[in-house]
Amino acid sequence: MSFRDLRGFLDVLKASNQIIQIERPAKLDLEAPAVVQALLVKGGPTAIFTNPDHPSGIPLVGGILGSLPRIALAMECTIPDISNRMEEAVANPVGSARVTRGAFMDHVLTGEQVDLGRLPIPMHNAGDGGKYITGGVMISKDPQTRRQNYGYNRLQVQGRNRLALMMNAWRHINRFHQAAEQAGQPFPICMAIGLDPRIMIAAGVRVEYDEIGIAGALRGEPVEVAPCATVPLEAPAFAEILIEGFVVPGERVDEGPLAEFTGHYGEGYRTPVIEVTAICHRQNPIFQTIIPASFEHVYIGNIVPREPMLRQFVSHVSPNVKAVHLTPYSGGFMAVIQVDKKNEGEPKNVALAALMTHVNIKMAVIVGPDVDIHNPADILWALSTRVDWSRDVFTVPYAQGMENDPTTDASGRHTKVGIDATLAKEKAADYRRVVYPPVDLGQWIP
Ligand SMILES: Cc1cc2nc3c(=O)[nH]c(=O)nc-3n(C[C@H](O)[C@H](O)[C@H](O)COP(=O)(O)O)c2cc1C
Numbered sequence: 001m002s003f004r005d006l007r008g009f010l011d012v013l014k015a016s017n018q019i020i021q022i023e024r025p026a027k028l029d030l031e032a033p034a035v036v037q038a039l040l041v042k043g044g045p046t047a048i049f050t051n052p053d054h055p056s057g058i059p060l061v062g063g064i065l066g067s068l069p070r071i072a073l074a075m076e077c078t079i080p081d082i083s084n085r086m087e088e089a090v091a092n093p094v095g096s097a098r099v100t101r102g103a104f105m106d107h108v109l110t111g112e113q114v115d116l117g118r119l120p121i122p123m124h125n126a127g128d129g130g131k132y133i134t135g136g137v138m139i140s141k142d143p144q145t146r147r148q149n150y151g152y153n154r155l156q157v158q159g160r161n162r163l164a165l166m167m168n169a170w171r172h173i174n175r176f177h178q179a180a181e182q183a184g185q186p187f188p189i190c191m192a193i194g195l196d197p198r199i200m201i202a203a204g205v206r207v208e209y210d211e212i213g214i215a216g217a218l219r220g221e222p223v224e225v226a227p228c229a230t231v232p233l234e235a236p237a238f239a240e241i242l243i244e245g246f247v248v249p250g251e252r253v254d255e256g257p258l259a260e261f262t263g264h265y266g267e268g269y270r271t272p273v274i275e276v277t278a279i280c281h282r283q284n285p286i287f288q289t290i291i292p293a294s295f296e297h298v299y300i301g302n303i304v305p306r307e308p309m310l311r312q313f314v315s316h317v318s319p320n321v322k323a324v325h326l327t328p329y330s331g332g333f334m335a336v337i338q339v340d341k342k343n344e345g346e347p348k349n350v351a352l353a354a355l356m357t358h359v360n361i362k363m364a365v366i367v368g369p370d371v372d373i374h375n376p377a378d379i380l381w382a383l384s385t386r387v388d389w390s391r392d393v394f395t396v397p398y399a400q401g402m403e404n405d406p407t408t409d410a411s412g413r414h415t416k417v418g419i420d421a422t423l424a425k426e427k428a429a430d431y432r433r434v435v436y437p438p439v440d441l442g443q444w445i446p
């Protein structure tokens, strides 16, 4: 079943029992987002709300890429193959294909018609600073090279046609915006909402070229892009909704807080402001959101883009690495590596390599080939039964960490830890793992 847009992927999810349609009216603020979050924590399907309490009648969907089975469906591969597919796509980008008219041009609202209140933009959590667009992909352009960039920036509604734009210092869009602002130029942006999930996966990656090429590689053919209505940018032709506008030079506004991927609230920011010039949408659009601080947030931003790098680093020190995983419930701070060790010291070397892969990786757990790295219970079992805590653990004090991690000091440093949770070789004969045969429960439970 092939797909080229969010609608097509929703059909794939339906066919795989990965989405349920909720017709019962749900409150847009706090209620529908809490239901999506509860589904993500439970595992299993996510939900599309056909009746969120909003006058537009636009359905709300979330959690699309919030589980490994759904990510595998989006990437058309098996779960163990996700990091291979990603590595290949990043190494072999496929340029986009320009079409003259995007489907989003069906309805173009400009001038006085621009009103963000027309869209079902939720307040996700009572601790959030307001209504936020979190599930869209931000498109901008390097004023020097003219290449486009895809990334994520949360947008806080500040009025009918104004949005606060949060950009971390090291983002590509931040560099482009600084150049425009220094020249006193309004900076054009386009927020595309409701996309082919491969575009969403691509936008989470950091590369020095236009990320749409990664989406093309995952698709196996170029992604169609079309000119925006009011800004000099190109957007995915089959996006459900576009919000176009310009960042006003010199202006700043109070923004936040919003649940961060670490599972904690961060401080508020002073951020630039977007003046919206157009809202474009397809016939019967669908509004997509990402629950802030959810597994989906972490999978897109911290896991899928980084697992290929993690595998490269640990495979460099050991040919016996079988699989790697960054875990969603750890905010991507914990790496779990499965090794079929040939030497007793090998797991520690693998842990050292894992901790070097990315500044965010704070904890490396090495397990044996009999441990399912996608099952938290299995990992905790290995930690509980196979670790001798004074021999099998090493710490690296004062290493650079991710500054939003609550354990970091004022300069962003904290202690990293490596744990050898493999069974000691001399114990292997005496401590065989208890295993029951796999069962297809579908055959036993109606
Ligand atoms: C759901 C989600 C929300 C994000 N929100 C923001 C944000 O508000 N500001 C920001 O600077 N980065 C945010 N990020 C991180 C980056 O935008 C993202 O990782 C991207 O790869 C950066 O693109 P770049 O390398 O082109 O700069 C978010 C990531 C995700 C997945």
Ligand SMILES: [Mn+2]
Residues within 6 Å of the ligand: 149, 150, 151, 172, 205, 206, 207, 208, 209, 211
């Ligand atoms: Mn980029």
